[in-house]
Amino acid sequence: MKRPTIADVARRAGVSKGAVSYALNGQPGVSAATRERILAIATEIGFSPSSAARALSAATAGAVGLALCRPARTLGVEPFFMALISGVEAELSARSYALTLQVVADHDAEIAVYRRWWGERRVDGVLVCDLRTDDSRIPALHQLQLPAVVIGGPGGTGELASLWSDDAAALTEAVEYLVALGHRRIARVGGLPDLLHTEIRTDAFAGVCRRLGLADAVTVFSDYSGEEGGRATRRLLSSATRPTAVIYDNDVMAVAGLSVAQEMGLTVPDDLSIVAWDDSPLCRLVHPPLTALGRDIPAYGAHAARHLLAVIAGQPATRVQDESPQLTPRGSTAPPRGK
């Protein structure tokens, strides 16, 4: 089966290639009648313009890049990325953009990928995840002049456009909720400590605990994996001043924490309240279902994609705030025993 080209359409319509190009792209230069005839023929023979030819002459790739830089082990478990990707994808495909994906080992490899994509003109722009403090990718992308939207912040995004949600406010809300229930010893199992949003949450946690006069407000760091989350929980629950509530930086660690607590003979929520970050179906899967700080992640991804397309179209690189995560109370939180 031969792929139709613009020349095939032109021949069938009895016009030149140029006329077909004008007609298909909504440019002036052809009459309404001719345009309609050309469009009908194009549809009839199933013509879609070669992305390569279009990319070459129009100097646009029609694709957006996403490099994921987490070890494959944690990448698989966490529903976050798949949800983000599905949202990004929905927005892109609605505008006939493709999504090019690459899994990389570290930031240097990621920068190398950006450099290659730029040289190959393979993508028109990129989405950047997992922002770190002093992130080397920011100056690299700026130097390449490759349009980008950083998913993360606020702060640390340099000249690049960004999309962020107010994690500090959400964490504060969660702590205030637990304190209102009567908790005084609250711990937190954080994600990778060098990620910027971990730092933001850690600062917010320390801040609200100080304000509310909570003494043993400790954050222990993990790597988002269930193993590490479980281990951290075991350490916390074995300490002399055992916390009555734990906030986890993702859902996987929260589920692991729940298992550890139950394994240690503690009843959730009576002996221990649990709050998860990222309200995926995983939180409703376990018993009791987990109270979670959730947000619409596909919508977040769609928003990021929309923002990136705007930057690619030449709009100024702005910093946009997305909706803040919302607390959904479920069965894993209650007043501590004796209150």
Next chain:
Amino acid sequence: MKRPTIADVARRAGVSKGAVSYALNGQPGVSAATRERILAIATEIGFSPSSAARALSAATAGAVGLALCRPARTLGVEPFFMALISGVEAELSARSYALTLQVVADHDAEIAVYRRWWGERRVDGVLVCDLRTDDSRIPALHQLQLPAVVIGGPGGTGELASLWSDDAAALTEAVEYLVALGHRRIARVGGLPDLLHTEIRTDAFAGVCRRLGLADAVTVFSDYSGEEGGRATRRLLSSATRPTAVIYDNDVMAVAGLSVAQEMGLTVPDDLSIVAWDDSPLCRLVHPPLTALGRDIPAYGAHAARHLLAVIAGQPATRVQDESPQLTPRGSTAPPRGK
């Protein structure tokens, strides 16, 4: 920052564009000394060939497509796809191929995507997931002559190349293991009934149960989601002849089933044994950890990618068998109470 082109390299080296092309692609036609000089200059100025120009002239896209056709809701939860993608990606990026991803609503949309990709020459081939009985994608892809590898089977893949693993053998092994422990009433919570691998597993389950003389070997169908898996479990456990063991078609449903059992006051594994399919970290996250039929999914993805690249390179479309899932016994299986 201007992107270097092949003409820039040629000018710096004092040769023609053609010579540079030969040198970079390892073709004969240039002397070893010239080749080396050209390569050095290319590296020095950071040249990487435009994917669009290469695609246009060499009639190869340098990309492989993957269309995912599951509702975004279940797509996010299940670690399977993310693990598969990371494996596919690792293999592709090692050979400088890009992965183009698209999430679609149904098979018709998926076929439309294939048709568009084909017309746009955007991908050199595609990976096809979630094979169904009488799958309309198979003849469509065959008609387009678009190189493809079907992940699934055996059977139902038409003329297309495929990669499959022996689910029937794995399921048989799981049932025999449960029977050896003393179980006689085994149920199964299957995935979407119109998926081919669900049918294969259902047939294998019925077969081995008949062979071993198990009476109440029932399969109930679900949609892979935790909600449905939990509901199915509740139904099974409420019946008069309650099963003493349940096999789930994925890990998410198994975890949900575990929660339901515990919620109903049953002890796992004493009152109920649970076997999960797809041994993701999720299975080790819960308490007790789940006995699972696992395999190396990233390796499966890598294998599929390798196979697809071979088909793209013109090798005949063969049906390759990957390793069978292995049973990993953990805390969720034991002899039934009273044995």
Next chain:
DNA sequence: GATGCCTACTGAACCGGATAAGCTGAGCAA
């Protein structure tokens, strides 16, 4: 020294679109 052959290149065509520039005939005013 004419011939053939091989190596190491050059030059140009080509892939399939986008687009600037040029052309043509119709319509209309002077």
Next chain:
DNA sequence: TTGCTCAGCTTATCCGGTTCAGTAGGCATC
């Protein structure tokens, strides 16, 4: 009738690679 404008096309060029058909020069051969 001439001149002018303008819609509605056509033609040609370009994007940045790959590849095929030459071609110049060196060397062996008869």
